[in-house]
Amino acid sequence: MAVGKREILLVAMAYYLFLLVSAGKGGGGEAEADRIIKLPGQPKVSFKHYSGYVTVNKEAGRALFYWLTEAVSHPESKPLVIWFNGGPGCSSIAFGASEEIGPFKIKKNGTGLYLNKFSWNTVANLLFIESPAGVGFSYTNTSSDFNTSGDTRTAKEALKFVIRWLDRFPHYKQREIYLTGESFAGHYVPQLAKEIMTYNSRTKFFINLKGIMVGNAVIDKYYDTLGTVDYWLSHALISDETYKQILKKCDFHKENDTDECYAAYDYADTEKGNIDIYNIYGPTCGYSIIDTITPHNHRIQRIPQRFFSISSRQISGFDPCTENYAKIYYNRPDVQKALHANTTQISYKWTTCNHILHDNWNDRAYSVLPIYKEMIAAGLRIWVFSGDADAMVPVTATKYSLAQLNLTTKTPWYPWYLNNQVLLHYYYRFTDDTN
Incomplete structure (x- = not known):
């Protein structure tokens, strides 16, 4: 007929x-195939979430794993916030998504999930990326990649990820995008921002980058390191003698220092004792071995944690063992299946940080302050925050580094109140002298 x-x-x-x-x-079949129906032990939620892989180098077999958790309400009108954890070598799924800003936290011993009432997906769509290849569920089919990763390749492949992910989810192409992260993501975030700015200047397809936000961020080698040892001294974590030895034996301008310098740092570790270096006033996990990756690249500390009688939930509900719960939960076959993860059956267990990749980081920028100047000139919004209990990349390091931008203070330091109590002290807001 x-x-x-x-x-x-x-x-x-x-x-x-x-x-x-x-x-x-949903952007079509490929995006819908990444839709998560329900994770094992997941409470009922009103938002959609997706996870899967985006290939960033077909020849080497490198692919990055992502987890998108859409906003609780009206996701179509909310911005896209992309989150990176640092290390280098640490998982955004383990920390950002499961301990900090994601909608779910993991129950004790990895038995299931519960809702995080402070999740950022109340105000934004959250995209967690495990970067570079070899971190978390992100994989490479070229084993030598673990010895050749570095800032340059990480930034370029993060850009490839963003471009290809937006092709998979085209309804996000015109959405406002903010790059965020913490610690060594202080490199990842501005370096990706620079790649996006360069890309936008050369193509008709415009990535709608509006700004960045980084916390306790690695910014400048010299001032970060000086600010860190100053913090240790001012918070009574090390002695005056050890502080003087570090200043005497170490050259903060060098990427790799002398054996005498490393010996001084080792003695400083002894003086600091078995504390949580990321939360010096909090309890430690009483039965585990905490692997601490140092973004300043001095060494990797594997610190056996002794038992503390203090309940892990006595301090504002904080549980210092959540990293261990993540290792259990994300190694469960049913969880990996629900996440569309580990589809290539990698030969090692999922872990929170890849120490081989960290130890062999191939290149790192001495300072990302020049990129800050480019972002300011381009009109991007920049928010740098710093928790004052973090002794790994402390608030003093952040202040020393940002001071090198020589910007004019627009709003002076002041306390921020919640229910008539000081919640925090607001960071400096700077304005470019040329504006």
């Missing part, structure tokens, strides 16, 4: 409507 013009028009219209729905709701 011949097909009339009316039938052809109806078919064309139906297909066109299908394309519109795909672009507005």
Whole structure:
């Protein structure tokens, strides 16, 4: 039977409507295949979430794993916030998604999930990326990649990820995008921002980057390191004698220092004792071995934690053992299946930090302050925050590094109150002298 013009028009219209729905709701079949139905032990939620892989280098077999948790309400009107954890070598799924800003936290011993009432997906769509390849579920089929990763390749492949991920989820292409992260993501975030700015200047396809936000961020080698040892001294973590030895034996301008310098740092570790270096006033996990990756690249500390009688939940509900729960939960086969993770059956267990990759980091910028100047000139919004109990990349390091930008203070330091109590002290807000 011949097909009339009316039938052809109806078919064309139906297909066109299908394309519109795909672009507005999920981006098509590839995105829908990444849709998470329900994670094991997951409470009921109103938002959609997706996870899977984006190939960033087909020849080497490198692919980055992501987890998108859409906003609780009206996700179509909310910005896209992309989150990176640092190390280098640490998982954004383990820390950012499961301990800090994601919608779920992991129950004791990895038995299930519970809702995080402070999740950022109340105000934004959250995209967690495990970067570079070899971190968490992100994989490479080229084993030598563990010895050749570095800032340059990480930034370029993060850009490839963003471009290809937006192709998979085209309804996010015009959305406002903010790059965020902590610790060594103080390199990842501005370096990716620079790649995006360069990309936008060379192509018609515009990535709608609006700003960045980094916390306790690695910024400048010299001032970060000086600020860190000053913090240790001012918070009575090390002695005056050890502080003087570090200043005498170490050259903070060098990437790799002398054996005498490392010996001084080792003695400083002895003086600091078995504390949580990321939360010096909090309890430690009483039965585990905590692997601490140092973004300043002095060494990796494997610190056996002694038992503390203090309950891990006595301090504002804080549980210092959550990293161990993540190792249990994300190694469960049913969890990996639900996440569309470990599809290539990598030969090692999922872990929170890849120490081989960290130890062999191939290149790192001495300072990202020049990129800050470029971002300011481009009109990007920049928010740098710093927790004052973190002794790994402390607030003094952040202040020393940012001071090198020589910007004018727009709003002076002041306390921020919540229910008539000082919650925190607000960071400096700077303005460029040329504005």
